[in-house]
Amino acid sequence: MRVLQAADARSPVDAHTGVCDSHGADARSRRGLRVKALILGATGQVGRALYAAAPPGVVVVALDRASLDLADPAAIAAVVGRERPGVCLNAAAYTAVDRAESEPELASRINADGPRALAAACGACGARLVHVSTDFVFDGAAGRPWRETDEPHPLSVYGRTKLDGERAVLDRDRGSSAVVRTAWVHDASGRNFVRTMLGLMRSRPQVRVVADQVGSPTWAPSLAGALWGLAMRPDLHGLFHWTDAGVASWYDFAVAIAEEAFARGLLAAVPEVVPIATEDYPTPARRPAYSVLDVRRTAGRLGMQPHHWRANLRRSLGEMSVA
Ligand SMILES: NC(=O)c1ccc[n+]([C@@H]2O[C@H](COP(=O)([O-])OP(=O)(O)OC[C@H]3O[C@@H](n4cnc5c(N)ncnc54)[C@H](OP(=O)(O)O)[C@@H]3O)[C@@H](O)[C@H]2O)c1
DSSP, X not given: OOEEEOOXXXXXXXXXXXXXXXXXXXXXXXXXXXXXXXXXXXXXXXXXXXXXXXXXXXXXXXXXXXXXXXXXXXXXXXXXXXXXXXXXXXXXXXXXXXXXXGOHHHHHIIIIIXXXXXXXXXXXXXXXXXXXXXXXXXOSOOSSOBOTTSOOOOOSHHHHHHXXXXXXXXXXXXXXXXXXXXXXXXXXXXXXXXXXXXXXXXXXXXXXXXXXXEEOOEEHHHHHHHHHHHHTOTTOOEEEEOOOBSOEEHHHHHHHHHHHHHHTTSSSSOOEEEEEOGGGSOOSSOOOSBOOBOOHHHHHHHTOOOOBHHHHHHHHXXXXXXX
C-alpha cells in the first residue's frame, strides 16, 4: 500500500497515536500526546492543502486513491481499522460534476457509499470524522446565503450523491462527525476555474464567461485551516458551511483573475471578458444559480473569520508567480 507520510517532526508515528480512544483529538493534543490523522484524497486540491497545514502534534498519514479506494468499503474498514486514527479528514470524492450525469452509479459509490463505510469504520474505533461536501446540494433558488438549516435540493447527480454522503455520515454521528460544505475551490496547481481561465486567457484575446451563477470562490488553504480547526474541536459536530468571504459570479471571478494575473506578470495582456448567460454555455449537469453559503455560524464557533476571495486569489496567484 502506498502511504505518504509527513517527513518532518510529525513522524514517525509513536505508540500513543496508534491508539484510538473516546477522548477525541483535542483532548489528546492537550495531554501532550500526538494525534494521528488520516487524510483521504491527498492528491486533490483540498487534500494537499490539508497535508500542508497539519497542526503541530499531528502525525499525518496521507492516502491517495491507490492507498484507499473510496469505492471499496472493505478496504475502508481494513485501512481505518489498521491505522486506528484519532481523526479522519475526507477530501476524496468523485468531483467530475458533468461526467457524473453519465456515471451515476460510480459517483454514488464514491460520494455516498464510501462516506457511509468511512463513518462506520471511524465509529468503530472512536475516530473523529471531518467530511467535505458541497454547495451543489442546494438548488440556487434562495434570496440570501444558504444556512446549514436550509433544506437541500440538488439539481445534479453530483449534488445528489454528495447529499447522500452527508446524510450517511450524519446518520451515524454520535457527536463526533463534522460535515463541511464549501464551494468554488481553487489552488495554485489543481484542476480548477483559475487555471482553466489562465490557460484560455493566454491563448485567446477574448473569453466568454457565465455571469448568472453566483457563489464564493474559496482558496483551498483557507478551507484547510477551517477543516483542521473543526478536526481539533470534538465539541463541535454536525453540519457546517465554510467559504472565503464575499460573492462573485463566474464572470466577476474571471475579470479578477485577468486583472490580478496581469498585475503579476502571469498574463502578457488583459483579455476581453464577455458575460454570457448559463443557457449560452450548456453543460450536462445543471448548476445552482445562487450558491453563496452563510458561514457565520461556523466562523463564530471556530473564532475564525474568512478572508475575502479576492485577497485569497492574490495569494494563490502569488504562489504561481514564484513557482
Ligand atoms: N472543487 C470544488 O470547486 C469543490 C466545491 C465544493 C465542494 N468540493 C468538495 O471538496 C472536496 C475536495 O475537492 P477537491 O476540489 O480537492 O477535488 P479534487 O481536486 O478533484 O480531488 C479529489 C480527490 O479525490 C480523489 N478520489 C477520487 N475518486 C476516489 C476514489 N474512488 N477513492 C479515493 N480517492 C478518490 C482524487 O484522487 P485522484 O487524484 O486519483 O483522482 C483526488 O485526490 C470534495 O468532497 C468535493 O466534493 C469541491
